[in-house]
Amino acid sequence: MTVGMRHDDLRxxxxxxxxxxxRRGGQASRTEIAAITGLSHSTISAISSDLIAEGILxxxxxxxxxxxxxxxxxxxxxxxxxxxxxxxxxSLNSLSAVxxxxxxxxxxxxxxxxxxxxxxxxxxxxxxxxxxxRRLEHPAHAGRHVLRIVxxxxxxxxxxxxxxxxxxxxxxxxxxxADLLEARFSIPVTVENDCNMMAEALRWRDPERYRDDxxxxxxxxxxxxxxxxxxxxxTGTHSSGVEFGHMVHRPDGALCRCGRRGCIEAYxxxxxxxxxxAGHDENEEPRGDIEETEMQALAQAARDHDGPERRAFRIAxxxxxxxxxxxxxxxxxxxxxxxxxxxxxxDLIGPALHEAIARTAGGHHSGSITFDTQPDQVALxxxxxxxxxxxxxxxxxxxxxxxAQDEPASLHSSLIA
Amino acid sequence: MTVGMRHDDLRxxxxxxxxxxxRRGGQASRTEIAAITGLSHSTISAISSDLIAEGILxxxxxxxxxxxxxxxxxxxxxxxxxxxxxxxxxSLNSLSAVxxxxxxxxxxxxxxxxxxxxxxxxxxxxxxxxxxxRRLEHPAHAGRHVLRIVxxxxxxxxxxxxxxxxxxxxxxxxxxxADLLEARFSIPVTVENDCNMMAEALRWRDPERYRDDxxxxxxxxxxxxxxxxxxxxxTGTHSSGVEFGHMVHRPDGALCRCGRRGCIEAYxxxxxxxxxxAGHDENEEPRGDIEETEMQALAQAARDHDGPERRAFRIAxxxxxxxxxxxxxxxxxxxxxxxxxxxxxxDLIGPALHEAIARTAGGHHSGSITFDTQPDQVALxxxxxxxxxxxxxxxxxxxxxxxAQDEPASLHSSLIA
DNA sequence: CACACTTTTTTCGAGGCTCGAAAAAAGTCT
DNA sequence: AGACTTTTTTCGAGCCTCGAAAAAAGTGTG
Numbered sequence: 001m002t003v004g005m006r007h008d009d010l011r012x013x014x015x016x017x018x019x020x021x022x023r024r025g026g027q028a029s030r031t032e033i034a035a036i037t038g039l040s041h042s043t044i045s046a047i048s049s050d051l052i053a054e055g056i057l058x059x060x061x062x063x064x065x066x067x068x069x070x071x072x073x074x075x076x077x078x079x080x081x082x083x084x085x086x087x088x089x090x091s092l093n094s095l096s097a098v099x100x101x102x103x104x105x106x107x108x109x110x111x112x113x114x115x116x117x118x119x120x121x122x123x124x125x126x127x128x129x130x131x132x133x134r135r136l137e138h139p140a141h142a143g144r145h146v147l148r149i150v151x152x153x154x155x156x157x158x159x160x161x162x163x164x165x166x167x168x169x170x171x172x173x174x175x176x177x178a179d180l181l182e183a184r185f186s187i188p189v190t191v192e193n194d195c196n197m198m199a200e201a202l203r204w205r206d207p208e209r210y211r212d213d214x215x216x217x218x219x220x221x222x223x224x225x226x227x228x229x230x231x232x233x234x235t236g237t238h239s240s241g242v243e244f245g246h247m248v249h250r251p252d253g254a255l256c257r258c259g260r261r262g263c264i265e266a267y268x269x270x271x272x273x274x275x276x277x278a279g280h281d282e283n284e285e286p287r288g289d290i291e292e293t294e295m296q297a298l299a300q301a302a303r304d305h306d307g308p309e310r311r312a313f314r315i316a317x318x319x320x321x322x323x324x325x326x327x328x329x330x331x332x333x334x335x336x337x338x339x340x341x342x343x344x345x346x347d348l349i350g351p352a353l354h355e356a357i358a359r360t361a362g363g364h365h366s367g368s369i370t371f372d373t374q375p376d377q378v379a380l381x382x383x384x385x386x387x388x389x390x391x392x393x394x395x396x397x398x399x400x401x402x403x404a405q406d407e408p409a410s411l412h413s414s415l416i417a
Numbered sequence: 418m419t420v421g422m423r424h425d426d427l428r429x430x431x432x433x434x435x436x437x438x439x440r441r442g443g444q445a446s447r448t449e450i451a452a453i454t455g456l457s458h459s460t461i462s463a464i465s466s467d468l469i470a471e472g473i474l475x476x477x478x479x480x481x482x483x484x485x486x487x488x489x490x491x492x493x494x495x496x497x498x499x500x501x502x503x504x505x506x507x508s509l510n511s512l513s514a515v516x517x518x519x520x521x522x523x524x525x526x527x528x529x530x531x532x533x534x535x536x537x538x539x540x541x542x543x544x545x546x547x548x549x550x551r552r553l554e555h556p557a558h559a560g561r562h563v564l565r566i567v568x569x570x571x572x573x574x575x576x577x578x579x580x581x582x583x584x585x586x587x588x589x590x591x592x593x594x595a596d597l598l599e600a601r602f603s604i605p606v607t608v609e610n611d612c613n614m615m616a617e618a619l620r621w622r623d624p625e626r627y628r629d630d631x632x633x634x635x636x637x638x639x640x641x642x643x644x645x646x647x648x649x650x651x652t653g654t655h656s657s658g659v660e661f662g663h664m665v666h667r668p669d670g671a672l673c674r675c676g677r678r679g680c681i682e683a684y685x686x687x688x689x690x691x692x693x694x695a696g697h698d699e700n701e702e703p704r705g706d707i708e709e710t711e712m713q714a715l716a717q718a719a720r721d722h723d724g725p726e727r728r729a730f731r732i733a734x735x736x737x738x739x740x741x742x743x744x745x746x747x748x749x750x751x752x753x754x755x756x757x758x759x760x761x762x763x764d765l766i767g768p769a770l771h772e773a774i775a776r777t778a779g780g781h782h783s784g785s786i787t788f789d790t791q792p793d794q795v796a797l798x799x800x801x802x803x804x805x806x807x808x809x810x811x812x813x814x815x816x817x818x819x820x821a822q823d824e825p826a827s828l829h830s831s832l833i834a
Numbered sequence: 835c836a837c838a839c840t841t842t843t844t845t846c847g848a849g850g851c852t853c854g855a856a857a858a859a860a861g862t863c864t
Numbered sequence: 865a866g867a868c869t870t871t872t873t874t875c876g877a878g879c880c881t882c883g884a885a886a887a888a889a890g891t892g893t894g
Contacts, residue, residue: 070841487870
């Protein structure tokens, strides 16, 4: 904010812009990049020849036989050899890791099943260390430098994306994964919230629909949210924030997994739907885990006949609707993507949800609220993590030029505005 | 985001930074500005001599007899003669206007009482036009150019700050004040939400406490909010947003002024407190206006003895507490300033508010939540509008240099990032 | 097959901006 | 009066972007 801009900042920004245009556009020519960025052809030419010389970009000859007259455009693409990234995804009873090249191609991967809730703190950390070490030692990297690691966790992280503060998958709290992994491997690490990564993925999948303002809601055992506002990921002042599932739906209402009462999740999470469908008291302790098939059976029962199952999904829809209504009172409506297991039951949840929104301040503009379901949560998470890792390399490492790469001080350097 | 940075953008940014440092610091020397901005002495020297030549800054000799050795610092200050700004404030039954010089000194002002709820649309607009015309013709301006007009309204504005979309003070909606006033006076205008201006003022009053993240809550006939997150004013995707008062406290609960049910305002606005204190049904139509003295009497009664008045304030506190709890679930805690008439009754509201927050996700970090009361809402609004208008001139007009001032196209030009 | 035409990309000199170093300025201290 | 200290200005160097012109690499046509 109050920091002045020097000459090399300008170059850094413009380099970043060329890299970003290449990652977005895929095969963009220099002329196209000049048009997108508004910079002159000479500038783009200079920057891209630098980037090619540094091994960050490569020229690609388009297959399409240029049907136009004139000198054919030369496509620019990210050089897959330029770097690698590794993403780790830690969720309930599951840890997986993926290696990617700089162009985003999968190099290799590994999944492990582990009992995250029972694992001691040290062993949980060790599992992450080990799976990461196996990636770094894997021959598929073929000497390329891993320049970035992203760890996505189901749970709350701190605003600096360095620690996992709290998670439903383990009793342990405040695990400084970024510090631990950086100390061991000397590669920059961030710890991200899984829902934020899903939102990130939506942006890359469908930039038309999910661009400046949108909402991703994870409907699963718990309720999560990733929120993009004015083009950037929304986070809390101290944590990854946006604990939509723990907004209050009914003061002093149903018992939530978090121990408090009346949270949206206590009506709309899998455990809450199950609890209501089974006719249990809403003050009953939530079940720890529910099989995917069990939820699908509930949904099928709800579709087949009117009864407690149908009512349970309706209650979930109502809670989500009132919650969204309150959210929309704050941020106005935006496109919503429903992600995760229970998004497949949106036919059961949707009607009550719409009805509830209509009774809130959000109902004002119920026309401009659109819903979309993306049941494949895992694929979305993987994509989001991958793009997060790669764009970090784009912005913070390659945009700075070769010099900055050598100084280890740049490990935590701040992002270009 | 995708737009490249050219050479003059750099100068513009650095000019803006020097002006901002001067407005903040008051009497800052060139050396101090260099230290703040991180730019070299030579650059600051060049920029400030430009700004002085353009009549934007002036050198001020400090009164303090420099107790240090060495060449004394020369203070830089904004030249009051450089420009003028006019602010209009439209609220229930009241319209006021203020003229300011570029340094923020009051030149002259006017207040009018009018029956905003009964006024036809045309006349309401006319009143604003007229009070503004009288300012522009007033001799106090002494030939200085009015470069900016800010109109703050009690109500919702659009995200571009050009129209008043809805307001409790008039039945008329979607009044494009900015277009109307610009067409008539050819001076750039924005229409702002009053609570946002109060938040803006807090920032200037106490930058230590209210800097990057904080909340201003207006406790008055209705409930309003101004929210600053990560250093910038938070607005909705389509409107000025942050309709905190219309988040849902109890689904299908008490009747709100907005016609819906269960809004926070329907428990915590003056009319709701009055309704509860008087023992009326919560579905009863809200009273239109309540005298300040009447609310003070209620508060006094609540302090004197336990009874329906005390209970009414407690209910208000509970609604605000659950609402804040939900808000904190999204954005994490931040310092809160309670503004307006009922902030003076915070002794009655506070206990129930804290208790409610403790029962929500916000209760997690109840240690880091601090409250502060600022009963003088009018003064805060005036300050906020003034600073909004002046900083617009700083950034969008003077930072661009003399050339840009002449092109009328710059009227709506976008803000420097 | 040579030559005109079109479009993309590179080259080159000009102009702006910031920087560091040195000089100038404007005081205090002895 | 002269030494000393600190602030501010001056000046040349080094980048960066820009526009114009040149070069490159195709297609279309006789």
